[in-house]
Amino acid sequence: xxxxxxxxxxxxxxxxxxxxxxxxxxxxxxxxxxxxxxxxxxxxxxxxxxxxxxxxxxxxxxxxxxxxxxxxxxxxxxxxxxxxxxxxxxxxxxxxxxxxxxxxxxxx
Numbered sequence: 001x002x003x004x005x006x007x008x009x010x011x012x013x014x015x016x017x018x019x020x021x022x023x024x025x026x027x028x029x030x031x032x033x034x035x036x037x038x039x040x041x042x043x044x045x046x047x048x049x050x051x052x053x054x055x056x057x058x059x060x061x062x063x064x065x066x067x068x069x070x071x072x073x074x075x076x077x078x079x080x081x082x083x084x085x086x087x088x089x090x091x092x093x094x095x096x097x098x099x100x101x102x103x104x105x106x107x108x
Contacts, residue, residue, distance in 0.1 A: 009043065010036070014088050019096040024079075026102045051078060056106055063087045068106060080104055 019039055021032040032042045051071045058067035065085045071078045079102040086095035 010039070012092055013039065013096075014092045014094045017094060017096070019098075021096075021098040022100065024101040024103070053081070063089075070105065070107065071100070077105055077107075078102060080106055 013036060015036075017036050017039065019032070019034060019042075021042060023030050023032065032038065034041070051073055053069055053071055055067050055069045058065065060066075063086060065083075065087065067083050068080070069083070070080050079100050081098055081100040083099075084095075084097045085093045088094050
């Protein structure tokens with residue numbers, strides 16, 4: 001997701017893809033929900049090359065991947081996130097749930 005090239009993400013999703021991203025800035029929150037078109041809208045509105053995503057831990061259980069990470073701006077902590085992905089038999093993403101908040105940090 002840290003790329004300016006949306007195809008790096010779009011080439012890894014299925015035809016029946018769905019996502020929900022719960023995005024909190026601390027004093028306000030928004031949800032991005034949708035299918036492939038919704039992901040395109042989300043990718044287009046993002047600040048490009050401003051944030052980097054860092055995976056702190058992750059696991060795979062069957063066809064489900066989970067990760068805990070944080071976003072950083074100019075190397076400084078901005079928010080923590082959890083991501084859960086349901087994969088198909090080709091490891092393409094069918095369902096994606098991401099939750100983000102600046103209120104809690106897991107590396108402290």
